[in-house]
Structures are given as C-alpha cells and as structure tokens.
Amino acid sequence: MADSTISLNGWNKLAGSNPAIHFIDITLRGCAQVMFQNNPLTGLFFFAAIFTGAYSEGIPAVAWGCLLGTVVSTLTAYISKLDTGSLSAGLYGYNGCLVGVALPTFLENTPFMWASIVLGSIVAVIATISLTDFLKNWKVAALTAPFVLVTWTILLASYSFFGIKGVSLPAPALPDQYVAPIAGIPYSDLLPDIFRGVSEVFLLSSITVGVLFVIGLAVSSLWAAVFAVLGSLLAFGVASFLKADFGSVHTGLYSFSAVLTAIALGSTFNKPSFKVLVYTIVGVIFTVFVQGALDVVLTPFGIPTLTMPFVLASWLFLVPNQDIMPEHRQ
C-alpha cells in the first residue's frame, strides 16, 4: 500500500481478520487493477463511476455484468487456491471485470449472455495464468490481453451461434480510406473529450465517469492520475492532427488505449523520470497508430479493438526495459 496517497490502515486490518471483508477487498482491488492500482478505495470509486455511467446511459446490465465478472473471476482464483500475493492484489479480477463490461455492451441481454460472462470470467483467470507464465521470461505482465482474447472469442462466436446475438457490433465490411468531412473538424470542448477518453477504458463515454476514474486513480497514485489525463490529451492531439474520424476522437475512442499506455509506461512499470517521459510520449503516439491500424484489421470481422492497441504497444515498449531503462519497478 506504499503507493496509496490515502491511508487505509483500518480497512486493511479489517480485511485481514474477516474473510467476507477480505473477499470484498480483493474484488474492489480487482476493479482498480484495470488501471494498475492495488487499492480498494480506487476500486470503490471505479465501481461508483461504472454504476453511475451505466445507469445514466440506460445500460444497467453493463454495471451488473462488471460486478458479476469481477466476483466470478475472483471466486475462481480463490477456489483454485492460486498464488495468494497476486490474488490479494486483485490481479486475477480485472480481466473478468472487463469481460463483464464488454459482453453486455455488445451482446443482446439474454440468459446466454449472462452465462457467457460467467464462462468468460472463469476462462479469463486461466488465460491470465497462461499469459503470465508465457511472458515471465521477459518480465512483462499479461496486461488486459486475457480480457481481450476471451471477449474477442465470445463476440466472434456470436456470429456463429443464434443463441448469442450481437446488438451493437459493427457489421463486417472491407476497409475503406477514411475521407474527412469537407466542413473540417467541428468545434468541441477539449476538457470533456479528455475525460471521455479516460471513461472509454471501461467502454463508457461520459465526462462524469472520466472524472470519477481520475479521482479514483489520484487516491492511489497522483502520478497515475496525471499520466492518465496527459495520455488522453496527447492521444486526442495526435488523432486530431492525423485527421482521424472526428466522431471517434470526440467519443474518446482514440484515447482509452493511450490512457492505459501512459499509466503503464509512465508510472506503473517505470519510475517517472525525464527519460521515461520521452519514452512514454513515443509510446502513446505509437498507440494511436496501432489503434488506427487495428480498427482496419478488425473491420472484416465486425468486432471492436477493445484495449488491444494498449496491450500491443505496451508489450513492445516494456520488453526492452533492461536495455533502454533500469529494470521495471514491478
């Protein structure tokens, strides 16, 4: 907890003595780990943000799916008696948390969808162990790859199964050169767009949600909050400069992966310094290119990129740490 900006001694003592409170604690940490924070208070802010955002957008299933996914993943790891250090830090929960957000966002709200969240959250734990084992030689974390791979599998499978139907998946198509509207980029407030970018990490597009996420980050790590906002700002700037579809820029679709890259490279795995800052800036700029590229790659398959641009760019920029920078902090 050394990283926390607010003392949680009382809660930690309680969680240490009461199994029910302990389970709530690691469920909250699971949600917080989506943005790399090992902090139950951050998780509480995140859940509050997600429930606020989901209900105000009229998609409560997203909030309940998020809770269900985090609980099922945490429970799976708990029952399987997995490595207690990682378990207590919430590292088996965050992928299930995101599976639970993504499936209700894209699929029809049926019992099949809820069963898919349960299956997906169980498999997300197995995929987390698998990828962690696979990557440990290079001292690189699985990041949100287990979430992306499991969710992609289920969303792709939804095309094959009449029981699971996509409702807001993009129709499969061949890619086309994007042509900007003649009128040029419309006016928009910069600040709301930046917070929408942070909000899109959980597939929501809301200023309030984004602000709550940043506060949640700040109670755990000020640097994480700073890098999240700067990452969103930089991605907004790069995507606008490259003349990406303004609707997507505005909604935050070019920013959410960049937010995660910025926190990961800038504050989680490296200690902030000038060298790290330069490296993070290059990483964030490249994340915007990866986002644009992966959007094109997935067009024929009718599925969204989710946070894969962040995962790919961050793996690329994290593996060389011993050569370019001192060893990772974690």
Add this chain to the structure above:
Amino acid sequence: MADSTISLNGWNKLAGSNPAIHFIDITLRGCAQVMFQNNPLTGLFFFAAIFTGAYSEGIPAVAWGCLLGTVVSTLTAYISKLDTGSLSAGLYGYNGCLVGVALPTFLENTPFMWASIVLGSIVAVIATISLTDFLKNWKVAALTAPFVLVTWTILLASYSFFGIKGVSLPAPALPDQYVAPIAGIPYSDLLPDIFRGVSEVFLLSSITVGVLFVIGLAVSSLWAAVFAVLGSLLAFGVASFLKADFGSVHTGLYSFSAVLTAIALGSTFNKPSFKVLVYTIVGVIFTVFVQGALDVVLTPFGIPTLTMPFVLASWLFLVPNQDIMPEHRQ
C-alpha cells in the same frame, strides 16, 4: 507401452530387430499419435478406419494421401537422424499424416497436389521441431499446430497458384450473423452424431469410422476412448444449446476439436481426477466457442479451421498446469 491395454510384446521384439518392421511400426505409431497414442495397433485401426471411410465416401486419394504423408514425414525424420525417442514414438509422423488427409480433401487431385503433400510432410517435420523447441520452456507440446500451419499455408497459396486449385474450399466472404431455421432443430440420432464428431478428427464424417477410432483408442488407453466419446457428446450439447448451425453440429464439425481437447486435457497430459475432470469440461466448452470464433475469423480467407480450435484452447489450458494442477505426465 505401459499405457497399452493389449500386450504387444511379440511385435515390439520384432520391430526392435528388423529395420523394415521398425519403420512400419513408427509409421503406425505416427498415425496413432494424431490422438496422442503411442501404439502401433491403434495406428492400424486408424489406418483401417481412414481407408474404410475414404473409399466409402468415394475419395480414395484421402486414404493414400494419409499413408503418403505419414511415410514421408517419418522418412524425413529418419534420414535427418532426429531424436530417437520421439522418432520411435511416432511424434514426427502425425502432422504429416494429417497433411496427407487434408490436402486431397480440399484440393483438386493433380500431380501438384501430390507434390504438395510431399513438401508439406517434409516441412511439417521441420515445423514440429521448431514449435517443440519454441514451446519447451512452458512444457507444452506442439500438438497438431505444425499440421494446421503447413496446411493453411498451402490452402491459402492455392488461391494464388493456378497449378493448385481448391475444389471444396468455402468461398471467401464477409461473416454474417447466423440465423437459425424457423422450423427449429430437426430430429437426429444422438449416438451417430457423437461418433461422426470423433470421425471428423480425420476430416471424415462417418459413424463406422468414428467407432473404429474409438476402438483403436481403447486398445491403447480406455481413458482416452472414454474422454473422446464424452468430449464429442459435451461439444454436441453445447453447440446445440447455443443454437449453432445444425448441419454443422450434425456432421460433427463442432465436435472434432473438442474430442482432441478432451483426450489431451483429460487423459494424455494430466492424470484423470475430479479436479482434472472439471478443468477438462471447462476446456471442452471453451473449445466450442473457439470453434465458432475461428469459423468467423477464417470466413474472409476461404479456408477451414482444421484442428486449430483444439490447439489454441489446449495451449491456453495446458500452460497453467504447474499453478492449477500437478505437473504434466508427459
């Protein structure tokens, strides 16, 4: 041979003293290794099944291709003086065996096709060594990935070359949401469908072939036979429940990868136990989702999944063995 349910002492002695019999022995074992059995009698049953199935379906080239592929792969490993343990166990033969089944199934029967089997069976050996080396850090086997990668390459290349032409490849298309027929799922016998699922491991859809495969498994390992049948049954149930295209379910196309996952997770790499059974069930269910997903991914490229759903799901579920279960048996 500890695993065999029937004594083969006489044959083994013969194979040990006569080089020609030894070569026949490892060719038979190569065929048996498609379903993880190191047993020449199993291989004999499998070849019998394939010749029966291929001739009764009017595609004798499939049977002769299978024999050719197994022999070429085994010969390549023999001449290259590869690791004798793996060689004698047939581990360099099974991928060539499947290359020889797949190419005549999808390509026009021309001299080019036969040359492709020879090339593919040679490269399958190289790919087996390559993948085995790549995966040994994680104590995971190459499974049938060499077969899939080599065959995909040749099938994809067939679109570029007028000399090699696909005859029963699906036309490249954009994926579409599957819509079930209004009349609902038609009547069908459960038992035949389960054996057709086992039969599809070798791309054949025949009850007799499936039964011969199960007998072939049983002479080597009763558990393998049990898991094959249960895997096929479970996959049938899951795919029907999810309302997959009934034609595909009926033909066994949702079952063959699941059959292999069930044998691999349930009996080959882990020792049967309650924990392993639960894990295998989750693995088989997820294999059905991977099958549905990969069908969609490959739609624009006009090639079949082959056994890749089994490979991907099994890698995912085999890597974490030290964390979740005792170390693999092999």
Add this chain to the structure above:
Amino acid sequence: MADSTISLNGWNKLAGSNPAIHFIDITLRGCAQVMFQNNPLTGLFFFAAIFTGAYSEGIPAVAWGCLLGTVVSTLTAYISKLDTGSLSAGLYGYNGCLVGVALPTFLENTPFMWASIVLGSIVAVIATISLTDFLKNWKVAALTAPFVLVTWTILLASYSFFGIKGVSLPAPALPDQYVAPIAGIPYSDLLPDIFRGVSEVFLLSSITVGVLFVIGLAVSSLWAAVFAVLGSLLAFGVASFLKADFGSVHTGLYSFSAVLTAIALGSTFNKPSFKVLVYTIVGVIFTVFVQGALDVVLTPFGIPTLTMPFVLASWLFLVPNQDIMPEHRQ
C-alpha cells in the same frame, strides 16, 4: 571484417578515430545489414543502387526516405546508448532503412509521410530490441520483422487517417482463385527477372539495381552473392511451375523474400555445406508458398506482404538448428 572479400583496414582505422566518420560507417553498415552484411562498402553499393533505381523510376522520395530512415534509426540507437557491438555492426539501422523505403513507395508524399518515417524509424529500434529480447532463447534474430510490423501498422493506419493517404496500396478485397491467362506464360528473359527479384528486396524492380546489389554482396561475401542469385532463380522456377500470376513473377514479387531466405539459411546463419544446401532449397521453396499464402491473407486489408514471407519461413527453418544442424554461426 573477416567475412569481407575486400580489405577495409584504412577506412576502419579512420572510423575508429573520427566520430563523424564512425557515424557514416554505421549508417552504411545499417543499409548493408538488410541483406545481412556487416560491411560499409556493401552499404555504399546498396545506397548507390537505391538512388539509381529511385531516380530512374521517378520516385526520389524513396531514396531520401531510405537515407532518412537509416540515419534516424542509427541516431536513436546512438543517443539511447545501446549495446555498442550491435550498434557498430549496423544492426539497429536496417529496419529503419526499409521503413524509409516502404512508406514513400505506398503513401502520398506529404509532411505527414515524412513524420511517419521519423516515428517509424524510432519505433523500429524499440521493436528491434523487443523482438531480439523475445527471440534470444531460441538463438534466432529479429530479421526484418521490426520493419514489417512497424510499416504494416502505419500503412493500415493510413486507412483510418485522412492525413496519411495510401497512393499505391492495393484496394481491400476478398481473395479469389487466380485464373491464368489462356495464352499461357509470355516469353521473358530469365536473367533480368532474376536480378529484378534481388532488386525487389528494396521494393524496386530494376535490373541495374539488382546487379548493383549482387556486386555489393560480393564485396562482402561471395557466398551471400551466390545464394542471392540462386534463391531468386529457384523462386522464379517454383512460382512459374505453380503457375502464379506471371506479371508478379516477372516483376520479382515471388523472389525477393526467397532471396533473403536463401542468404539467411545458406550463408549467414549456417556454414555452407551439402546438408545446408538441401535445407536451404526446401526453405526457399516453402518461402514461395508462404508468399502466395500471405498475399491471400492480406488481400482484405489492402496492404503488401513486404518481407514477412522471408521472416516467417526463416524463423521456422532457423529455430531447429541445434536438432538438425550444428549451432548457428552467429
């Protein structure tokens, strides 16, 4: 320099004492490393060839992009104080060199394109370290994979960004069975086609350029020059035999990856011998299949294969070196 067929003692002494000459030296070696040569004279021949070819084809941006990419990559590695052995050998320069050739070939000549070369050449260095670290367990080099991955990302992203526009990218489409013209293969000179194949390593299709490349190889290593020519010849033969699109065969599009596979397997990583020769022949033949396959895979995405067929085939054939052949030379 033991490998060089011409003495460079004077130059090497100069480069050792003067930092500016040293930088020129490693920039030249960076260009030479595209075909695995650690030799500044080879690099000079290569640059001469590229400038000749680019100007004669009316695309000077390709030549200047090539120079810019090599310099930016080398400078990035220089400033980051990377491993001096690899740096001095030009191993951080060749991927940026190719990024600088590829982007002006396929994208509109705008300031965005030049900025993309700079970004791409910086990220190519990071990708080189990343992939080298990833692959070192298997004693396999990154080859030109960093170039391909970075360039694919930027080319794919060009469909999403109005600021970066493809001008000679193939339109995304569904693959189709290639049907050869009825008239049969037209007459053509074999020798020019072979040199055009070598020339296409740098995306140029010119006999003069190809000849200059072969001379550049010969001043460093006669074997490399021999394998380049034989690789191009063999690929020409295989692609013609398989009845590939004759326009592509003629332009050298089936040969350039095969040229690199031939040099890599035949002379760079293995010591020439009869066994190595046979292995290289199989590798080159398979590279032609991978080329045909990858052309099909990339059709829906509207991007070229670049040298990926070489990378994939060579990785496949280089990993098993301890099993099939003595350990790699490098």
